[in-house]
Amino acid sequence: MAKATINDVARLAGVSKKTVSFVVNGRDGIAADTRARVEEAIAALGFVPSLQGRAFASGTTATIALLHDPQAEDRDGMLVQAIAGAQRAMAGSGLALVVQPAEAAASLRDFLEGQRPRGVILLPPLSARPVLSALCREMGTPCQRIAPAADGDPTGVISGNERQAASDAAGYLLALGHARIGFIAGDEGDAIAHERELGFVDALGGDAGLVAQGDGSFASGLAAARLLLELSPRPTAILAAGPAMAAGALAAAREAGLAVPDALSVMALGDVAHAGQLHPPLSAMRSPLSAMTAAAVRRLLAPVDSPPAEAGFYAELVARSSSGPASVASVRLHSG
Amino acid sequence: MAKATINDVARLAGVSKKTVSFVVNGRDGIAADTRARVEEAIAALGFVPSLQGRAFASGTTATIALLHDPQAEDRDGMLVQAIAGAQRAMAGSGLALVVQPAEAAASLRDFLEGQRPRGVILLPPLSARPVLSALCREMGTPCQRIAPAADGDPTGVISGNERQAASDAAGYLLALGHARIGFIAGDEGDAIAHERELGFVDALGGDAGLVAQGDGSFASGLAAARLLLELSPRPTAILAAGPAMAAGALAAAREAGLAVPDALSVMALGDVAHAGQLHPPLSAMRSPLSAMTAAAVRRLLAPVDSPPAEAGFYAELVARSSSGPASVASVRLHSG
C-alpha cells in the first residue's frame, strides 16, 4: 500500500481536503461530528501528513536550527549540551534538529532562505551579534538567543545569569574564609567570560587588584595563575572564568608545590564532564545550558500568544574537592 | 522583487521549464547555445532553485543526517568531532546537517519517512546494529556507517582501525622497554573497546593475564587500575581502552604513590581535548573520527559510480608525558 495522502482521507471521509487539513492542524471551525469522521478516516488509513508537502505549501520545514560559531572552539562542551537539550524538547514532535555553523551574516541568510527552518537558536558567542537576530527577524524566522545575561529584547532571549553565578562562587569562597581571591579572566570579547568577571568584581566590592588576564585556554590559565601565585600576600583561592583555565590553575598550584585545597582553593566558573577527573576534582559552577536550550525550543514551538517567560536559569554550585576552607595558617599569616 | 522561480527563467530564456531544470542540474542533452541562454537568464534573475520545491518533487531533502545513540554517553567527544567533520565536508554544498538521536528502529523509520534526508551516517555504537542499516536500505536512503574496524559490507562503511591502533600503542610501550603491560578493557558491548582489546592481545601474543575489566568510565578505570597495581610483579605500564579509564589509571597511580611516567606509564586508546590538562598530560592514540565522518559525507554525495574507497584511517600516536621508558629499576627487578 502506498502511503495515504490527504486526498485519500478526504475521499474516505467524504469531505474536502481543506476540512482534513483543518482537522490535522487542529484548527477550529469544524463541526464535532465532521471532525470525528475525519479522524476516523485518518486512523483507518494510517495517514501521516507529508512533511515535504507541508514545507512546500507553507514555506517552512519541520526543522529547528541550532546555530553555533565554528571558530570559537568549544572548550566547555556547550554544543553537545545544547544539542541534548534541544533534542529532549523536540522528542516526539516530528521535528528534526539542524546543527549549522554560522559565521558571516551572508551565509546565514543563504541558510535561512534555502533550508527555511521553523525556528533558530543562536548559541554564544553568536547570540551576542545583533546582526544575526536582526537577519532572522527580517527573514521572518523566529529566533531565540541563548545568552549569559539578560539584555535588550527579553522576548527573543533565554538568559542565564553568569554574573550571579560568579558572585555566588566568590561568595562561597569568601564564606570559606578566603580573604584574598585571585580571578583569572577570559578573553576580552567573550561575553560569558565578561559577565563572570563582572560578577566577581561585584562580589569583591571592586577590588580588581587580583585579576589576571587569560584567554579561556588551559595554557593561559596556567600562566595567569603563576602570576597570581607570585603575589604577596599570595591569594588563598583562585576563581577562573572557565574550566580549562581553572585546570591551568591546578597545574600552576602543583608546580608551585601548593596543595589544593589545603594551601589553595581553585574553582571554575562553568562545569565540564571531565572536571571530576582532574586532580583534585575541580569545584565548579554548572550552568544549565541544556535546560536553557530546551526552553528555547519550547518557546519557538509555543503559539505566538505564549506565556511570557520561563523560570530563571541559575547556575548550580558543584563542590568537588578543589575548594575548601582557608587554612588557619594562611588566615593567621594574612591577618597577623 | 520576489524570488525568481524556474518559470521566470524559462520565460526569460524562451525555453521550457524542463530545459531550465536540465541546465540547473547539469544534465546533458541540451545544446550548447540553449544552455548558454538559460545560464544567462539564471544569472540575470539571480535564480536559486527552491530546496522545498526540489524536496517536494524529488522526495528527498537537502540534508544529511548524523545518527547517534543518545543513551551511550559520549565520553570521548565523538559527536562534536563527527559534526565538525561532516560540516567541513558539506560546506558550500547548500546541504544542512541534521543531528538525530536514534534508538529504536521504529523511531528511525519515522524519521526517515518524515524528514527524508539525502543520506544518513551511523555513528558508533549505532553502526554496529545491522537492523538500522538494513532499514536505510529498505527505505532507499543511502547510508554510511562509521565503524571501528572493517566488517561485512565494505561499500557502506568507513572503517577505522582501532585494533591496529591498540597494537601500535602496545608496540610503542614494548619498545620503551615495558615488559609487563596492564590493559583496562572497556564495556563488553562496546565495539570500539572490543577492537582495542583485540589489538592489545594481538601485540602481546595472547598474554591476557594483565587485563582488567572496566566499563569506559573514570571510576571503572580507577578500580581496574587498582587491581592491576596490586599484581606482583607490578605492571610498569597501563594501557586503557578509553581516555576516561586512563584518567582513572592516573588517579590510581597517584593513590599508590607511583610517579607517572617514571614508575608507571599510562596511555589511552582514544584522545580527548582535555588529555593535555591531566597530570601528567596523557599520551594517547588519536583516531581520525572527524576525517572519517567527512569521508562518509563525501561518499554519500558522490555519484553512484563512485571511486571505490578512500585512504585507510589510522590512529595517530600523541605522545604526551604520561608515557616513558621502563625505569632501569623496574626492569632489573623484573629480570633479576
Added chain:
DNA sequence: TTGTAAGCGTTATCAA
C-alpha cells in the same frame, strides 16, 4: 460550517 480551486516550484513523462 464546508467545498472549490488556485497555487507553491520542482521533476518527469510523453510527444514533437
Added chain:
DNA sequence: TTGATAACGCTTACAA
C-alpha cells in the same frame, strides 16, 4: 534536442 503538461501533497483564499 526541446516543449507541453501532468503530477507531487499540502495550505489557503474565496465561495457557498
